[in-house]
Amino acid sequence: MSAYGFRPETFRFLEELAVNNTRDWFEAHKTDYQRFIKEPADAVCERLADSLSRLSRHVLTSKQFRMNRDLRFSKDKTPYNTHIRMAFWPNGAAFQGKDAQPPSFFLSVESDHVRTGTGCMQFSRPVLGTYLQRLETQAGEDIERLIGQLTDAGFDLSEPDLAKPPRGFPANHPCKDLARHKGLAVWCDLQDIGAVQGPGGHKAIAEAMEPALPLWRWLMSLHAAQS
Secondary structure (H helix, E strand, O other): OHHHOEOHHHHHHHHHHHHOOOHHHHHHOHHHHHHHHHHHHHHHHHHHHHHHHHHHOOOEEEEEOOOEOOOOOOOOOOOEOOOEEEEEEEOOOOOEOOOEOOOEEEEEEOOOOEEEEEEEOOOOHHHHHHHHHHHOOHHHHHHHHHHHHHHHOOOEEOOOOOOOOOOOOOOOOOOOOHHHOOOEEEEEEEOOHHHHEOOOHHHHHHHHHHHHHHHHHHHHHHHHOOO
């Protein structure tokens, strides 16, 4: 049954892991991890990639991020993440850390809620240039209106990266606040974890992401301008 999607035990495992974040506890519960985390996440990732591919009309590639934390440069030495995270982006597009991120869909499964995201965490240098150029034109009003619609619908806009617009961008421009972003994404929390459980849970997640598709397509147009 676990292969069909998340279960109540999935969220219970994440909650217990947060309290018992040690290798000894994890190893003692390895079977539960496989049944309630690994197998359901694999199933959801595959089905959600298919659903988002149909919605976006692009073939999407997916990635699940590891539960093991990278402790090399972290003061926090707890060994495991207490969430399940996935990303989905167009097949063949570059996804290279902070240097080049295509428009993507994100999923974070926490112990008490599910968080979805749509956008680019950080633009590549050429895409950032195109983004700023478009903000100065009529297209800037289009994306500002679109983001306003999404925030009115309950989405949160990613925090700006800069305290003020970059050098060369008009300081009194109507889109000056958007110019402070080096990436652009919107986020939405699903508090009803029951809605994402069972064999149809991936559909509920895709439906939560669907309103952000116009933003995703707008960002795709930025990347298309570089090809």
